[in-house]
Amino acid sequence: MEKGNYTLTLIKPYAVQHGFVGPILARINGAGFRISAMKYLQLSLEQSQAFYQVHRGKPFYERLCKFMASGPIVAAILEKPGAVDDYRRLIGATDPKQADEGTLRKLFGRSIESNAVHGSDSDDNAERESNFFFSLLERF
Ligand code: GDP
Numbered sequence: 676m677e678k679g680n681y682t683l684t685l686i687k688p689y690a691v692q693h694g695f696v697g698p699i700l701a702r703i704n705g706a707g708f709r710i711s712a713m714k715y716l717q718l719s720l721e722q723s724q725a726f727y728q729v730h731r732g733k734p735f736y737e738r739l740c741k742f743m744a745s746g747p748i749v750a751a752i753l754e755k756p757g758a759v760d761d762y763r764r765l766i767g768a769t770d771p772k773q774a775d776e777g778t779l780r781k782l783f784g785r786s787i788e789s790n791a792v793h794g795s796d797s798d799d800n801a802e803r804e805s806n807f808f809f810s811l812l813e814r815f
Pocket of ligand 1 (some may be wrong): 741769788789790792793
């Protein structure tokens with residue numbers, strides 16, 4: 676897996692609880708991404724805080740970490756040339772209210788915090804975040 680060709684997504688607890696895993700994965704496949712790793716898990720609060728360490732100190736940090744540890748999530752590595760930017764376009768703006776029609780956050784998000792999915796915002800973060808969730812033995 677070459678840097679620049681993959682990104683890391685999380686389907687967040689609210690979207691999982693509401694049965695949106697299937698519809699979200701179908702749109703990811705439909706947009707031409709290959710799923711090269713995937714798991715269903717629940718983060719501990721400590722793991723959630725570690726994943727979101729770049730946001731430590733921001734007003735929404737504690738709530739976000741608690742929310743992301745509140746139920747099961749789906750983590751996946753998505754492969755495609757230019758994956759980071761293409762996936763950010765597919766998911767839309769952070770706040771579902773501002774997201775374009777047809778984007779994952781517009782379709783499946785409830786609020787700025789519970790915005791259905793995470794997508795890496797740079798190739799460096801895609802690498803860091805993929806390593807956080809997956810060993811080399813779990814990538815295909
Ligand atoms: P993203 O890259 O579009 O996911 O946005 P950020 O990296 O800025 O923020 C990470 C996550 O924190 C977002 O996906 C939201 O779930 C949450 N978040 C960001 N900004 C806010 C905010 O102003 N309020 C709340 N409650 N959550 C926020």
